[in-house]
Amino acid sequence: MQLRLSLATATLLASMALQAQDYVSLQYLQYDEGSGRTSVSAPALTINKDFGADYTLNAYIVVDAVSGASPAYSVDTGSGASAFSRGIGVAAATVQYSNISYTDTRTAGDLALTKRLDNRDELNIGIARSQERDFYSSELSTEYMHWLGDNKNKSLSFGVSYQANEILVECTVAGTSSCDTGSGASEKMTASVINTQLTYAQNISQNATASISLFGIMESGYLTNPYKNVVRNNNGVTADVVGENRPDSRKAYGVSLKYANALRSSLTFHTLYRYYTDDWNINSHTLDLSLIYELNKKWTLDFGIRGYMQGEADFYNGSSTYFTSQIYASSDDRLSNFTSSTIKTNVEYTMSKDWSVNFSANYYEQSTDLQALYFMTGIRYNF
Template sequence: MLKPMKRYSKLTSENRITVEVEAEESAIRPVGAALMAAALALPLSAQVHAETAPENGLISLKHLDYQDYQPGIDRIRVKATALQVIAPIAEEWAIGGSVVTDSISGASPAFHTSAITKLKDFRRAGDVDVTRYFQRGSINIGVNISGESDYLSRGLSAQGSLSSEDKNTTWTAGFGVNNDDINPNNHIVSHEHKRTADFLLGVTQILTPDDIVQFTLGYSDGNGYFSDPYKFLDSRPRSRDSTTLLARWNHYLNSTRGILRISYRYYSDNWSIHSHTFNNEYVQELPGGWTITPFLRLYTQTKARFYIDADPSILPFAPSPPPDAVFHSEDQRLANFGALT
């Protein structure tokens, strides 16, 4: 049997898999799916090392600046800043936390009006978690809160991990709940709520000194207000259940001292949306502690069963829902969709 320390020593640097939230994916994922998102963002090496507390503290800062461009029009701009802190305590504990602020301004296109719609919003979010480390596992408890002018979300999560005796296999299980209050500024509805429960099961396996694989199954059960109060003719079911399957592989290349990261994710929900995400990344170490990561992502999804296609020939009138339609939406994020990043 190969020694565990040798088997994963090449994959324990900052080379990690991250799952970024894309615009189209945020439309199909329930807001309460924070547990799955957090678990997917963990590096494979960190999950294998679940029984090991961090030796040093960490402070990290991230800033995003996004801009849509269209000649002669002030289009959407998003600015987001995140600060994260992780501190080890007494060799067996660690406490972490992060704060996020993001702002959105500009204007979005509107099919049923004569001009684009001006918008502006600001969000603050934060989370705190505590982890207790054991010889072959760990337990993590976390809370989070996010608030903006018309939306308040509060969540609680718990996650545990257990490693095999040779420390080459790690099993993970998690549970999370979110409770959201919705009060849109246009007063279409008031004091609406949405509650989501998330479940996660996963296994991470070290195959060789250069290879780590992981399989994760997630399930989300959501009930409450899922409609978009700012869209015309938008009435969605008051429940949304989804299943996510994820497979990931990290491979260390001795010749270049780089890491190849490949993943596939399948998503399905009871709105008849099915999506596939293929992600390929290569992490190359550079002198001075720098890394560069080119990546290629393919994404495709089917439409929700109640999605109504807007017909440009009837501008500016809205397409009428079928006479027997209980639910209907013209949100293009619920349409057939594909993207190459």
């Protein structure tokens, strides 16, 4: 009798896990940095559909409307700051570090198909595409998840993706970028990214799971940011304001650990730690803690905090007097030594079995003086 009940319960739980996988969700993001820097408005749509018990298709599309300004060195021409206000042998007194205005629209989408085999192993195949005025990215990915043992408490996954990027670099005055005005309005550069990840996951109790992932990322090609400048100091009196230059390859490795524990049926705790290192000498630590609290059948609250710290790249320096003839040079804050913290909140209201809405308010802060507030709101329909 007890065995029959157990089997019935197991069957019920399995069917519950398979239900409610079909949904469509529409979200809207508003992201605003302080000091008149970047703003992003982004509607996004995702659809998830099961085809029987063996196939799941997931589609996602987002459109980012980006505007605002990003800080960089430039030459004060008296006609407004532009990333392309570059020059050779300009008076050092005319070099400025200021916000440079820009606008852009990014459209990105991905499509992923999951196939479950007879032994319930999973094969996932995905494609992704992203497009901006000056940046195009295409990606193929595949991942295989293999269950270890009949009770399916342990699994091993291996995934690999290949991304091909095209970057349109505007040509500027000779010697200040990778191409000069004599070679046309812009030059098409390419870069590629290979991402691999091996994950071991395990149920460690009736209410706790953990996983460890080892990852490696190899980038090659044009990895420079075409909108960032550096100042190469000549003699203290004059300077060259030119495009930054990064190495044309980057190898990164890391490990991430995840742990989730249902402290009680209505309260779940998640934690993530990631260590990252690369051959640009950037090392980082990330710690992410979050709680999901199901207040009742209608309301669910999420709260999370994230801490991040990184060391600077070998070729980074923020000063306008440091660089002279070094091959690789960047003054992009993102390659500097900094810490960041994020506070995250989300509330979800379930209106009926099929409909739910959510609102999320979040704050992000870097020690580089960057602060940002971002909000998300959306609606989800289960079908």
